[in-house]
Amino acid sequence: MSAPFRRLVRPAFVAALVAAPTAALAYGIWIHAIIPVETLRDFKTAATVPAIRTQTISGATDADLVRFRSWFYSRAAAIKDPTLRSAFLKRYPTAASFDAKAFKVLMMDNPDAEVLGIDPFADVYRARTPADSAADPTPPYRAGSRLTIATALEMGSVYPDVDRRNQDRLYRDSTGHVVLTAHGDTVPMDPMTLNWGRLTGLSSQAAEHIGLNHERHSSNSSVLSVTPWNFVVAIGYPTDSVESYAEENAQNYTDLSYLALLSGLQGSEMLSYLYGGNALHYIADVGNQIHTLQAGIEQFYSDATYDYWWGRLKTLFGLLGSTPSRNSIGIDILTNHHTLSEKLFQVELQRAYLFDSLGQKDSISPSMQGALAGLRNGDPMFKRILDGLILGNAAKKWYPAYGSLIASALIDSSYREGAEVYRLIREIAVPSLHKAGVVIDFDTIPDARVWEYVRPLSDPKIQAALDTFNIVEGRGLARVHDAVNWWWDRYWTTSRTSPNLKAQLTEGILERLVRNQLIYLNNADGRRQDYIDMHGGLK
Numbered sequence: 380m381s382a383p384f385r386r387l388v389r390p391a392f393v394a395a396l397v398a399a400p401t402a403a404l405a406y407g408i409w410i411h412a413i414i415p416v417e418t419l420r421d422f423k424t425a426a427t428v429p430a431i432r433t434q435t436i437s438g439a440t441d442a443d444l445v446r447f448r449s450w451f452y453s454r455a456a457a458i459k460d461p462t463l464r465s466a467f468l469k470r471y472p473t474a475a476s477f478d479a480k481a482f483k484v485l486m487m488d489n490p491d492a493e494v495l496g497i498d499p500f501a502d503v504y505r506a507r508t509p510a511d512s513a514a515d516p517t518p519p520y521r522a523g524s525r526l527t528i529a530t531a532l533e534m535g536s537v538y539p540d541v542d543r544r545n546q547d548r549l550y551r552d553s554t555g556h557v558v559l560t561a562h563g564d565t566v567p568m569d570p571m572t573l574n575w576g577r578l579t580g581l582s583s584q585a586a587e588h589i590g591l592n593h594e595r596h597s598s599n600s601s602v603l604s605v606t607p608w609n610f611v612v613a614i615g616y617p618t619d620s621v622e623s624y625a626e627e628n629a630q631n632y633t634d635l636s637y638l639a640l641l642s643g644l645q646g647s648e649m650l651s652y653l654y655g656g657n658a659l660h661y662i663a664d665v666g667n668q669i670h671t672l673q674a675g676i677e678q679f680y681s682d683a684t685y686d687y688w689w690g691r692l693k694t695l696f697g698l699l700g701s702t703p704s705r706n707s708i709g710i711d712i713l714t715n716h717h718t719l720s721e722k723l724f725q726v727e728l729q730r731a732y733l734f735d736s737l738g739q740k741d742s743i744s745p746s747m748q749g750a751l752a753g754l755r756n757g758d759p760m761f762k763r764i765l766d767g768l769i770l771g772n773a774a775k776k777w778y779p780a781y782g783s784l785i786a787s788a789l790i791d792s793s794y795r796e797g798a799e800v801y802r803l804i805r806e807i808a809v810p811s812l813h814k815a816g817v818v819i820d821f822d823t824i825p826d827a828r829v830w831e832y833v834r835p836l837s838d839p840k841i842q843a844a845l846d847t848f849n850i851v852e853g854r855g856l857a858r859v860h861d862a863v864n865w866w867w868d869r870y871w872t873t874s875r876t877s878p879n880l881k882a883q884l885t886e887g888i889l890e891r892l893v894r895n896q897l898i899y900l901n902n903a904d905g906r907r908q909d910y911i912d913m914h915g916g917l918k
Contacts, residue, residue: 406667407725407822408537412516413732414663415532415656417754418863431528436648440523441499443646444479448497450642452477454885455893463890466897484568485896486631487587487624488544491551495538496653503542510823515541531649535656536663539628545584548572550907561915569903570910571622573615575673590625590665590786591673592794604677608794611673616910621673625661626783626790627895632658633782633866634892637873641885655870659863662786666859668851669720669801671794675713676801682813683709690815708815715812718821719832720804724852726826746849753857761792762861769865778887781869785862792858796851803848807833807841 406414419431452474458464471477479497480490488494493506500522507515517534520526539545550558550566558566567578575589576582596611603610611621636654639647664670683705690702731747734740740748768788772779809832811817821829834841876884911917 408514411536412533416529418860435525438524439646439649489548492544494544531652532656535653536660539660545587547579559918564914570616570906574613574621587624588664589623589670590790591623607798625665626786628661629786630780630782634888665790666855668793668797672797679712686815711818712813716804722821746846750853753853757860758857761858765865806844
C-alpha cells in the first residue's frame with residue numbers, strides 16, 4: 380500500500396472496525412464441546428485419575444447451587460486479611476446481599492443472564508434462544524441426575540457462549556431498570572467493554588473472550604501494516620490501557636472450580652467440573668489465534684477504502700444514490716472473514732472427525748490429519764514451554780494462578796499467527812466477501828453452504844491456501860491440547876491435597892479470587908462514573 384493511500388485509512392475508521400459484531404467467538408461451539416474430551420482422552424498422571432468418558436458422578440440440584448454460594452459467602456466474609464474482608468463486606472454486607480445476581484457480577488457476568496452453574500438449571504434452559512438450543516451439542520441436563528465427568532466438562536466448556544453470560548452488561552438501578560445518561564446514552568457496567576465491541580449483542584462479550592499479547596501496544600495505524608497483533612486502540616472509552624479479560628476469566632473459573640472441589644458439599648463435584656469446563660473455554664478461546672488481535676489486517680481496510688471511493692465514483696459522489704460509509708463497509712468485511720474462518724475450520728474438522736471415527740483415514744487431507752493429531756497429541760515445543768512455566772512457578776509459590784499462567788503462555792505462543800489466519804481466509808474467500816454491500820454471518824450459514832463462499836479448490840493456489848489455513852489452525856489446537864492437559868494435571872494435584880492443608884489452600888485461593896475481582900469491580904465502578912460524567916451525568 381502506498382503512503383498516500385495508507386493515509387486514507389484514518390484512525391477513526393481503523394478503530395470502528397474493531398467493533399465488528401461477531402468478533403467474539405473463538406472456536407465454534409462444537410469444537411469447544413470436543414476439546415475437553417479429545418485432549419484428555421489419553422491423559423495419564425496417576426492410577427487414581429478416572430476415565431472421564433465413562434465414570435459417572437452425582438449431579439447437582441438447584442439447592443446445591445444455593446448451598447455453594449452460601450458457603451462461598453461465609454468463607455469470604457471471614458477472610459483473615461482484615462482489609463480484604465472489610466472491602467468484601469462493604470460491597471456485600473449480608474448473605475442476602477450476595478444473591479445469584481451479585482455472584483454473577485463478581486464473576487464479570489451479566490446479572491440478568493441465566494448462567495449455568497449459578498442459576499436454576501431449568502431457568503438456564505428456558506432462557507436459551509432457539510439458535511442457542513440448536514447450537515448446544517450437550518444433552519439437556521435434569522437437575523440432580525448423574526452424568527459423566529466428560530459431559531460436565533463439555534457443558535462447562537460450551538456454556539460461556541450458549542448462556543451469553545458476558546453479553547449485554549448494562550448498568551441498572553435497584554429496580555432493575557436500565558440507567559441512562561443526561562444525553563440519553565445507556566450506561567455500561569464497565570465502559571472498557573466498549574473498546575472491544577458494541578454495548579449489546581455478540582460483540583459485547585469480546586473483551587472477556589480475547590487475550591492480548593504482553594508486548595507494547597500502539598494505536599498508531601501504521602502498526603497495523605507491520606505488527607497487527609500490537610495494534611490496540613480505545614474506540615469506545617478513552618483510556619491509556621485497553622484491557623482484555625480472557626486470562627482473568629480462565630483464572631477466576633479455575634479458582635471457582637478448585638473451591639467447589641475443596642468445599643466437599645453435596646453436588647460440588649459436578650459444580651467443580653462445570654466451572655473447570657468454563658475455565659477451559661476461556662483458555663481455548665485464546666488458542667484460536669485471531670482471538671489475540673483486537674483488529675484484523677491492513678488488507679481489510681484497503682478493501683474497504685477502495686470500495687468506498689469506487690462507490691462514491693459510481694454514484695457521482697452522491698448524485699445518483701448513497702454509498703455506505705467506509706466504517707460500515709469495513710465492519711462487514713471483517714465480520715465476513717472472522718466468522719468464515721471459524722465456520723470453515725469447524726466444517727473441516729467435523730468432516731475429518733467423522734472419517735476418523737469411521738476408520739476412513741485415507742479420506743482425510745494431510746493438513747486435517749495433522750490438526751486431529753495436534754488436538755489429541757499436542758505440540759512438543761509448546762509443552763516444554765508450559766513444563767518450565769508451570770513447574771517453575773510451582774516451586775516458587777504456594778499455589779500459583781495456573782489458569783492465567785496457562786492462558787498467558789498460549790497467547791504469547793500464538794499471537795503472531797492471528798494475522799496469518801486472516802490473510803489466508805481472505806485469500807480463500809470469494810472476492811464478494813470483501814466488497815461493499817455483502818454482509819454474511821457464517822454462524823447462521825448451514826455447513827453445506829460454506830463452500831459457496833470459498834474460491835474453487837480446483838485452483839492449486841486456493842487448495843494450497845486452504846491446506847495452510849488448516850495447518851495454522853491445527854497448530855492452535857495442538858497448543859490447546861497441552862494447555863488443557865496441564866490444567867487437568869493441576870486440577871488433580873488439587874484433588875489430592877492432604878486434608879491438613881485443604882483449609883489453608885481454600886483460604887489462599889478464595890483470597891486470590893476475591894481480591895482480584897474486587898480490584899476489577901472498583902476499577903469498573905470508576906470507569907463507569909467517568910463515562911457518566913463524560914455524558915452529562917445521569918438523566
